[in-house]
Amino acid sequence: MQTELNKVIAALQEFYAQEGFLLERDLGERTLTHRLAVYVERQFSGWQVDCNYDRLGERTLRLPHGSVVSTDDHLGKSVYPDIVVHQRDIPNNLLAIEVRKDSNHQPVEHDQHKLQALTDPHVWFAFATGVLVTLGRNKVSSSEVYVGGGIARPASLWFAERLRVSGLMETRDDGAQH
Template sequence: MQTELNKVIAALQDFYAHEGFLFEKDVGERAVTHRFAVHLEKQFPGWSVDCNYDRLGERTLHLPHGTIISTDDHLGKSIYPDVVVHQREIPNNLLAIEIRKANNHTPLEHDEHKLQALTDVHVWFPFWIGLLLVLDMQGVKISEVYVSSIVDQPLSRWFAARLAEVGLGAAP
């Protein structure tokens, strides 16, 4: 997993080197998410990198009944991860990323619950890794790594330490 997370860090370095305008002009999170996905795609040749992708093979990606996770569609059934790294046809789901700007003051619970569901091995073809990133002009303010529907504390600390090493985050 560290190999994949190092690729995310490389994409973040490229993103911050080229996309400062987005934070200077305080553009919306969808624009930030899209531009990050452009840089992430370079790190994952042979994989598809998509924003707001709501499919699982041919099916719409739905949450199980009784879930506490809110959704993004008017029927309240489908789920739209911000950025995914996957193979569309198989489906083979590698990485789901939720991105927030630091000035978004809504509670993190929605994104946290979404990542728990997306990495839950009991729900569907889960994503191997889930990642929560809270970004500001200087770098990553908050990061959490999800594996098997929980925050993997050792991997989250490792990721935060790597971000700090490359100047994109505070030491854990």
């Protein structure tokens, strides 16, 4: 998993180095997600990288009834992850990435529930790892890593520290990541 997370960090480094124009002008999350996916794709040779991908083979991604996250995409709040790293034809789901902007006022719980569901080993399309990143104008403001249907605290702390060491995340005065 650390190999994949290091690739996400490399993609974020390139994204922040190249996409200042978009960040300075506060463009929408879908625009930022697409551009980040371009850099993610460069890191994952041999894998396909897609945005809002809603299939697994011929089947549409749907969560079990009663799930917190809706599979109805009419409002753009679906089970479909922002960015996926996978092999479409096998199917083999490696990584799901949810992207948020700092200025997003919608509850973060929707993205958290989505990553919990997408990494739940009891669903037939589970992703090995999920990553939630909140993009600030100059740096990542927060991050979480999901494995096995929940937050992987040690991996989340490791990832945040790697982001900080890479200059992509600031440390508050109290030493906590933000």
